[in-house]
Structures are given as C-alpha cells and as structure tokens.
Amino acid sequence: MKKFRNIPNKINVILDVFGDDDKLMTREIAKRLRDRGYEVRAEHLGMFIRFEMLHKYLGYERRYDKCNLYYKI
Numbered sequence: 320m321k322k323f324r325n326i327p328n329k330i331n332v333i334l335d336v337f338g339d340d341d342k343l344m345t346r347e348i349a350k351r352l353r354d355r356g357y358e359v360r361a362e363h364l365g366m367f368i369r370f371e372m373l374h375k376y377l378g379y380e381r382r383y384d385k386c387n388l389y390y391k392i
Contacts, residue, residue: 320358326371332357333368334376334391342380342388 323329336351337343343351345368349361368377368389379387 321356322358329367330372330376333364333372337391340390342390344386344388348389 323332332352332355333348336348336355345365346361348368349359349364352359352364373379376392377389378392379389381387
C-alpha cells in the first residue's frame with residue numbers, strides 16, 4: 320500500500336480520481352483511491368476534503384439523506 324507524501328500530492332491524487340462530470344460520495348472516492356493502491360479511510364478523507372479542498376478544488380451538493388456529493392470545480 321502506498322501512503323501520501325504531502326498535502327499537494329494528496330490533492331492531485333484525489334482530483335485525478337474524478338472524471339469529467341462525476342459527482343462522488345466520500346466512500347466512492349476512498350474506494351477509487353484504494354483501487355489505485357493508496358491506504359485511506361473514508362472518514363479521514365472526508366475531513367481532509369472539508370478542511371483542505373472544499374471551495375478551492377471541489378464543490379459539493381447536499382442530498383436529501385444528508386450525504387454530500389463532491390464534484391471537481
């Protein structure tokens with residue numbers, strides 16, 4: 320399993336997971352990162368996205384069941 324080296328590396332890898340018009344939940348992002356060989360938990364990823372990436376790299380849409388769907392800006 321690979322680990323992230325630093326914050327810019329982590330941001331670039333997370334952005335590479337998204338397609339053109341993808342709207343993904345945190346669990347789906349974590350699953351795609353695990354498929355690429357990274358060691359990541361959905362809970363930690365959600366906090367990282369909220370504090371480091373939201374409104375700068377990613378936008379979000381809140382669903383009726385209180386799940387956030389993230390998309391690339």
